[in-house]
Amino acid sequence: MSTVATQENEQRLIQAAQRGDLNAFNALVLTYQDSVFTVAYRIMGEMQAASDAAQEAFILAYRRLSTYRGGSFRAWLLRITTNQCYDELRRLRRKPAISMQDLPDADSDDGPALSADTDTPEEVVQQRELQNAIQQCINSLSPDQRVVLVMSDIEGFNYQEIADQLGANLGTIKSRLSRARAGVRDCLQAVKELLPSVFRLNSDE
Amino acid sequence: MPMSAERKTHDIELLSAYLDGQLTEAERSALETRLQNESDLRQQLAELRATVALIRELPTMAAPRDFRLTHAMVGTNPQRRQPRTYAFSFVSAAAAIVLFVLGFGLLSSSMSTRAPLASSNVASDGLAATSQPPQVAIVPTQTQPPTIDVLPLQYAATDVIEQEETLRDQSGEDARSGADSQQAQATSLPAATLLFEPTMGADTFAGAEAANTGTAIEEFSTAAEQADEEAPAAELLLQAPAEGDTAAASVPLPTQSEAPAMLALQPTDKPTEMPAPALALPTATPLATEMASLTPTSAPTATPAPTSTVFPTPVPQPIQVPARPTDTGALGVILIAGSIVLLAAAVYLFLRSRRP
Numbered sequence: 001m002s003t004v005a006t007q008e009n010e011q012r013l014i015q016a017a018q019r020g021d022l023n024a025f026n027a028l029v030l031t032y033q034d035s036v037f038t039v040a041y042r043i044m045g046e047m048q049a050a051s052d053a054a055q056e057a058f059i060l061a062y063r064r065l066s067t068y069r070g071g072s073f074r075a076w077l078l079r080i081t082t083n084q085c086y087d088e089l090r091r092l093r094r095k096p097a098i099s100m101q102d103l104p105d106a107d108s109d110d111g112p113a114l115s116a117d118t119d120t121p122e123e124v125v126q127q128r129e130l131q132n133a134i135q136q137c138i139n140s141l142s143p144d145q146r147v148v149l150v151m152s153d154i155e156g157f158n159y160q161e162i163a164d165q166l167g168a169n170l171g172t173i174k175s176r177l178s179r180a181r182a183g184v185r186d187c188l189q190a191v192k193e194l195l196p197s198v199f200r201l202n203s204d205e
Numbered sequence: 206m207p208m209s210a211e212r213k214t215h216d217i218e219l220l221s222a223y224l225d226g227q228l229t230e231a232e233r234s235a236l237e238t239r240l241q242n243e244s245d246l247r248q249q250l251a252e253l254r255a256t257v258a259l260i261r262e263l264p265t266m267a268a269p270r271d272f273r274l275t276h277a278m279v280g281t282n283p284q285r286r287q288p289r290t291y292a293f294s295f296v297s298a299a300a301a302i303v304l305f306v307l308g309f310g311l312l313s314s315s316m317s318t319r320a321p322l323a324s325s326n327v328a329s330d331g332l333a334a335t336s337q338p339p340q341v342a343i344v345p346t347q348t349q350p351p352t353i354d355v356l357p358l359q360y361a362a363t364d365v366i367e368q369e370e371t372l373r374d375q376s377g378e379d380a381r382s383g384a385d386s387q388q389a390q391a392t393s394l395p396a397a398t399l400l401f402e403p404t405m406g407a408d409t410f411a412g413a414e415a416a417n418t419g420t421a422i423e424e425f426s427t428a429a430e431q432a433d434e435e436a437p438a439a440e441l442l443l444q445a446p447a448e449g450d451t452a453a454a455s456v457p458l459p460t461q462s463e464a465p466a467m468l469a470l471q472p473t474d475k476p477t478e479m480p481a482p483a484l485a486l487p488t489a490t491p492l493a494t495e496m497a498s499l500t501p502t503s504a505p506t507a508t509p510a511p512t513s514t515v516f517p518t519p520v521p522q523p524i525q526v527p528a529r530p531t532d533t534g535a536l537g538v539i540l541i542a543g544s545i546v547l548l549a550a551a552v553y554l555f556l557r558s559r560r561p
Contacts, residue, residue, distance in 0.1 A: 030273065035265060037266060037269070038265045059279060063279065134259055153257055174218060178222070184260065185256040
């Protein structure tokens with residue numbers, strides 16, 4: 001999707017936003033709000049918290065536009081989002097545990113996922129169930145592991161980038177990531193035993 | 206085979222890094238060897254790989270609401286003007302005013318410059334006094350073919366032509382008169398020549414009217430060139446007196462005496478618009494003086510006829526006159542156009558500053 005023209009337009013919008021043009025920044029918000037919300041949701045694990053975190057992330061990004069020095073604007077935006085969610089998650093975790101009612105279940109429509117149009121209704125439901133199950137397993141991780149997992153496997157950062165952003169060393173990132181993945185794997189194994197139908201799709205992959 | 210927890214954990218780390226290509230060469234080959242031999246390890250790798258794939262395939266979610274920011278959210282005043290753009294708009298407006306005033310001034314001065322030339326150079330003796338001499342210069346530049354056809358002056362072209370013809374006749378007759386009259390002729394001829402030269406005359410007149418500037422010389426040259434091209438006949442006339450003149454210096458003397466003669470030559474000139482006659486006649490004296498002072502400097506085309514030498518120098522001024530109104534006017538128009546552009550820019554910047 002990133003054609004040269006789109007990138008040029010984006011740079012113009014960014015520069016206008018940096019001069020204080022809120023309308024230009026809002027155009028960027030429209031472009032990236034899905035990605036930002038998705039990252040926020042994967043980390044926060046819950047719709048309302050994710051929504052609040054995404055809004056805060058955009059406000060923060062607008063205020064810190066001067067720190068954008070070129071390069072991938074998406075990456076810059078997602079870094080701000082991730083940090084914001086990370087801080088918020090650790091703050092929330094210190095509070096009483098999140099209510100289980102807040103977590104989306106397979107039947108609710110609160111977790112809108114973009115699914116392929118070619119899937120049958122059953123497949124859509126099953127996909128929804130699977131995705132919810134995965135998210136639940138991610139939610140079961142500690143904030144440290146969760147953020148590293150989301151940054152690596154959802155946002156697409158490499159080990160060094162994650163280490164730089166979180167201010168940790170490479171070894172720490174490596175071990176956190178491996179434990180996070182193992183944790184999700186073990187969690188999904190339990191789900192598989194409980195919901196074999198959910199994994200019918202998975203086993204074909 | 207029982208595996209310690211640490212071993213398992215370490216294996217998972219290896220496998221996880223292996224999936225991301227983050228193992229060193231040595232580590233990678235060691236692990237691949239183990240993978241060939243240990244089915245458990247292969248199982249672990251397969252499960253890990255499937256898990257990572259599931260996570261990576263999680264879809265992007267649609268934002269549940271519009272996250273666009275309002276001014277209230279970021280604490281800015283929607284009506285706040287961008288100070289820099291706001292300031293620029295005023296700078297632009299001020300520059301527009303300055304340009305407009307300059308342009309208008311130039312334009313109006315060019316208009317007023319033109320008017321008097323057309324009308325009454327002839328009538329005003331005073332005009333001749335200062336500006337006239339330049340005309341003389343124009344003439345000498347060339348052989349001074351009386352290019353009646355070419356009349357650079359926009360105004361009174363016709364009149365000038367007529368006047369020149371009249372003058373020419375008169376001066377021709379004068380030239381024929383005698384040696385004395387030759388001198389006089391020289392004097393009058395130059396004067397007549399001035400008249401004859403529609404091209405040059407026009408320039409001259411204009412130049413005479415207007416302030417004298419260096420550019421007149423250029424005009425003069427141009428006019429002189431034009432004059433050259435045209436009437437050979439005039440040359441004859443000129444040459445005759447030229448010989449008589451020999452020196453510009455002589456011109457002034459006869460001029461003075463000739464002044465009345467010159468005046469006589471062109472009784473009609475004054476009323477007409479022909480600036481040349483007016484210049485020549487009324488200021489016979491000043492003209493002479495100027496002629497004397499004339500030095501054949503600029504006339505590029507001027508054939509160094511003695512007579513002509515006298516004239517070229519002062520001409521610059523008159524030459525400019527014709528040119529000046531046009532140039533000045535054009536410049537004025539350009540400046541005014543520029544001021545309009547700047548004004549548009551000022552309005553644009555002002556509006557832009559309102560929408561941060």
